[in-house]
Amino acid sequence: MGDPARKAELFDALARTGKALSNGKRLELLDLLAQGERGVDSLARAAGLGLTTASAHLQVLRQAGLVVTRREGVRIHYRLAGDDVAALYALLQQVARTHLAATEQARTAYLGPEDTDHLTREELLDRVKAGTATVIDVRPAEEYTAGHIPGALSIPVDQLESRLAELPADVEVVAYCRGANCVFAHDAVRLLNAHGRAAKRLADGMLEWRLAALPVEAGAA
């Protein structure tokens, strides 16, 4: 019959995966890795962590089986261990947002007031096909290269103001970034609107796009 000690071991093993998700910085690292493979140094800088701290967090993720590594010369690349890990992270975000009011508040404080006017993935696809929208990817160029929506232009948000001329003036712009909690697309739409451009954002981002099994294009512009 069910030995309580073995039962506890099984649930403790499951909890190891939960523990990996129990720290904000580790979730930030997962958020970055969901966009594509990355080196330790790059991850540490992007997440605002010391190198050793980032490395320690990555060990926890690795020992929980959520990420795997690949060595390339002197550099070690981390990536998610599978699509199911991305799905788990996305579902965690959704559950937190739905059932924990504090999450929604922190989200609004970080992203700015929720713009009501955003597009679903299907609406975006329709407009691209009809040619009634220009899609821009406002993530860092590195992440665009790792995978983006087919036909999207790479204009990182910190270059957007200086590259406004590249966008046709008579077509609506649709911006997207990493995922549901990514600030870049919010900032981009505010900036475009401030310059009198018609702009909306995709409701979520690349994470959810991949999970929906929609087509992804890789490589630089």
Added chain:
Amino acid sequence: MGDPARKAELFDALARTGKALSNGKRLELLDLLAQGERGVDSLARAAGLGLTTASAHLQVLRQAGLVVTRREGVRIHYRLAGDDVAALYALLQQVARTHLAATEQARTAYLGPEDTDHLTREELLDRVKAGTATVIDVRPAEEYTAGHIPGALSIPVDQLESRLAELPADVEVVAYCRGANCVFAHDAVRLLNAHGRAAKRLADGMLEWRLAALPVEAGAA
């Protein structure tokens, strides 16, 4: 632009949900709650916890928004806050099993050697329709009452040996219990086989059945 402090707050808010999943005993409580509403005392006993410890864990789950309470006289009933919480728990189990070898080992140690011969939900439905299988629910009666597969008989595993006569001898028996990591159905199949009965188990259990949106019947036998 993205304020790092606000960003950290958002990810810390997400991590609160992760923290709720970071302890084996809390996962055990979620496992029980996925079967239906339950009181604190009952949960504590079933999970092998002290009352105050169980209560403390339930507070953590409640503050993470994963469970909600309902008062009925002097008793407080806890239940999952929504189907998405059950889905999150199920996905956590799947990811842990797929990517963490220690989980699979602990699972085998607890459940016993994996029997190769188990049915999918669809196969079970087909056999019930064709009348070629008797389905038994080997969970505690309380959980059967809270919701079970339509047509299943309630025979808790600790009563199975003394109630063998209730099972028709010429029809195959299919046993199921809580979910993918539940020991009852494994034990039941071993016991039935030891008594010369043809028996298999459903590959997972009630948790996955509900998530698949298959019909559920409530109430006592």
Added chain:
DNA sequence: ACAATAATCCATGGATTTATGGAGGAAGCC
């Protein structure tokens, strides 16, 4: 072989989590 780069390992103090016992609060029964 030696130096440089990228990342992990190790030790440490400070913060957080966990289990547990005792006190306290809310609802129901007499």
Added chain:
DNA sequence: GGCTTCCTCCATAAATCCATGGATTATTGT
């Protein structure tokens, strides 16, 4: 009001987690 039941809150000690800095390992280049 008193008493019981069921549960939560509080205090505490042990265990664990976290960030950080210095030492160590692995690979590449000279």
